[in-house]
Amino acid sequence: MIAAALQALGSHWRRHPLQLATLLAGLALATALWSAVQAINAEARASYARAATQIGAGGLDVLEAPGGPIPLARYVELRRAGWQLSPVLEGRARLGEDRVSVLGLDPLSHPPLPALEAATEGDPETLAQMLARGGLLFAAPALAATLSATPGLPAVHASDRVPPGLVLTDIGVAERLLARPGQIDRLLILPGQPAGLTPLEQLAPDLQRRPSRTGTDTARLTDSFHLNLTAFGLLSFAVGLFIVHGTVGLAFEQRRAMVRTLRALGLSLRLLTGLMLGELLVLALIGGALGLVLGYLVAAALLPDVAATLRGLYGAPVAGGLSLRPSWVLGGLAMALTGTGLASAQALWRMTRMPLLSAPGLQAWAQRAARGERRMALTGLGLIAAGVAALGPVKGLIGGFALIAGIMLGAALLLPPTLGLVLRLGRRFARGPVGDWIWADMRAQLPGIGLALMALLLALAANIGVGTMVSSFRLTFTGWLDQRLVSELYLTARDDAQGARIAEWLIPRSDAVLPIRSAEFTVQGVPVTVYGVVDHPTYSRNWPLLEQTPNAWDRVNAGAAVFINEQLARSAALWSGDDVQLAPGWTLPVAGVYSDYGNPTGQAIVALPALLAHASAVPNRRFGVRLDPGQVPDLIRDLRTAFDLPASALIDQAGLKAQSLAVFDKTFVVTGALNLLTLGVAGFAILTSLLTLWSLRLPQLAPVWALGMTRGQLARLELARSVLLAAITALLALPLGLVLAWALLAVINVQAFGWRLPMYLFPVDWLRLFVLALVAAGLAAALPARRLYRLPPTELLKVFANAR
């Protein structure tokens, strides 16, 4: 019996290979997009964790000097007072063509590092080489290869135990590479301090003790980025499930007769349900497996860009390579199974409740739907309200996403009732019986195609919302770059001495030389880069201030006030007029807040003399140069010959803007790709829904055909109906998309990056998207319409003969 039942169930798929393919494709797509995002996130997180174990100091507290490096003599002084400390010097340096992070430490006192341990175990010479014989740079294999080819550097040791983009070396070598002799950035406080030490507060009141930040820093900065990706993955998954729902619904609907026959033959409901569950399980596993393969490919294609974004935006150590993780494979399959279960629950439930002898009918659906519509509308409104309410108590990014999820899901549930309303209204304007029938028939179709239209609504709204955000951001960013990058030429000297020589050399050859100098401070426990600027109209005329107090620039230039960036203002809740403590004994009022996109951390601006008075050893290597733009190429040439500067040390304004925009565009490559994929999945969902409805609709179409409408007319009407429904959905998606865009710009961005962006509208983009939606719906309807057109009249006649 079981074998016969299995054969009967399987025969359905043999007779409907396209349906089988659709089901598997839906499952595969849902699993693929979800697991691609998960794979990317898992890879990035693994990179952070690896980096933390590779270069972290095991959560040791550190000592830092506010506003500058710790002099070497200070370290020795504290060691000679008995404190067991380990010095660390780090910074960015251009080694050859690469700009890399250099981490310099003292191997004698630093806690164990995997790269060093592995190297010294393999060859005891390594440490002698590192400390004395010219030095040794540890780098990941890819970076090591390029560094080895760069002349003038110490020997390079390739190790896969060093995070990508980082050079690990002895502090003595690091101070040479970074041109910071005798400087230390922080001191690790080692475990096992001797008894009876003089407290650090007495010995070094100028140094601040704080918990270790390495590793968790990156995780904190990039959390929002990963949450964004996860949200997108979930959206794609949900849209993919619409396809599964449609196909499974169709398969169950078409097998009603068979199910009745099997049950009449004595197959128990329990066994039948079990067999069908088993069938779904097998299908889910196959679809899930396909999805995993697909997801892996998508992730592998996207990861290099994501890695580039994470490195560029956050300095997060992520390599571009993807590795297969068991957690990811199991998670993907679990999602496929859960998704199949969710999407099929309704169909299965309906089958178990199906009376043995009742005939199906769309009218019955429609009546049920009318009752359901009210429930859906109420649930939808409830979800929206819950989303808005969540924003209050649930803080941060999670609250933002709860808002978006509530609005999106609520709006999706509101779609069928709204469409029903529109169709009822349309029917009022219908002329003649055919018109009347068309509107009524569309309404009858609604429950079947509703889910697919919800998918389309979500995909379109996401497209509009994300598109509006990215475009608004880009527009703002471009304008901001114009304000911010005013100098015609930017240059970086090798060291302070060369910087001073270049500045002197430039004075007669340019309109102004503006030093770019900064030091690190801590405000409310968060690192803040404080820039010192000279009094020059370049700043007061162009600097992009969001808000300011009267005479703001005069007060800042006089050293009596500070400008802070929007990130710091929002995270520390400091605005114009508030006081900000930059260091013990250095508190200034905030004169204004400036926008600072593309930078995830806090920043402040003070007058240069004020900075120099409160920070030690502020590097003086970077300059902005004002001059006639036409003279820039000549000046670059002269500078390079006079000071032997590498090409990378001199960047003109246009080049810098191009670089900045390139980083910006990279950041949203993934967003764009996922957006497009989601829309594709939604189009596919409409197709499957229409195919599902197709066979169910024959009993409705047959009488109309019998009344005299040709199959061609009916096919055209089918097409028009589909396009009309898509059009109404697309129109409804527009306001939803704009609400989403607002939420992204005003809530998510503020939480994720610390800046709020003005919203710009892009009607041409909407029009394009609208047309795209109609094309997608038209294409999806074309196949069923063509089938109808080609349908032999006998099939239509059979409807009357069989009267299911």
Add this chain to the structure above:
Amino acid sequence: MPARLALCLILTLLAGLPAAAQGFAGMGSTAAEGFSSPGPETRLTFPHDHGPHPDFRIEWWYLTANLTGPDNIDYGVQWTLFRSALAPREAEGWASPQIWMGHAAATTPESHYFAERLARGGIGQAGVDTAPFEAWIDDWRMAGDDDLRKLQLTARGTAFAYDLTLSAQGPLVLHGRNGYSVKSADGQASHYYSQPHYRIAGTLTLPSGPVAVTGQGWLDREWSSQPLAADQSGWDWFSLSFETGARLMGFRLRGARGDFTSGTWIAPDGRATPLAPGAFQADPLEEATVAGRTLPIRWRVTLPERGLDVEVSALNAQSWMDTSFAYWEGPVRVSGSHGGRGYLEMTGYE
């Protein structure tokens, strides 16, 4: 402390050659290019030679003390500063190839406390100055006058600390021939002198609290570039002070080609007589398991030419220095033909 790392480091420092796994801590490897070798013609001059010799690969300032508390309990104290050179030169800042390592220990009959420090030369975290004399690493110091007659000695770890005043009651003692001490039949040697005549008073702080202690101390100064032969795997080294006022420094270098023993007999007035190779004999009487190894903790030491036949036993069998390169170092009691106290060092037991 990154023990494994530091061990590799020390091996490297002392070896100079990748393949040199010979001898204890690589001391048996051949001299690397550029390092000086000890020569029999060299005459030591003071206070200059109290200071560092950066052109030799290794060097130490090694003080051990037998102390007694008010309740007649015996204690031992060790203070050692090692210098190891990666290259035969000195430089300012991190570029210095000189590596310094400090070991400090306090031993009671029941417990053994120790600590270790590592530092780079060139930045001032560790070093040795003469005029006035100061040897230091972090907050550990041995400082005093130019001729080492008066010294102040301090060190502390997580569980112990000491602050001792030392005053020499006799002259410096040069070992071997004018301080040229031969270490193998192949002629490996070091420059080696001692100040074994310190009288000590001060405070030893243990987890139970501070103890006022008095006693005697012995300072060893030694430098070389290749003190052991390739086949020598370790040594047993004795510094014994007898109730008669005489003292004995004797060592046994264990080698695949046989043991090499030598030493110095120091008369109560400080006159030193080098011992002929083989004259000094030390034979294990009893072994104990220490840190997973088997080590002799009771010895029979004989020197027939002086009528010496004594038993030397550890005050605390577990005086194990579990530092970057581990060894046994602890106070001993002497009984038999001569009574007395001293220190024993045993290295190279696997």
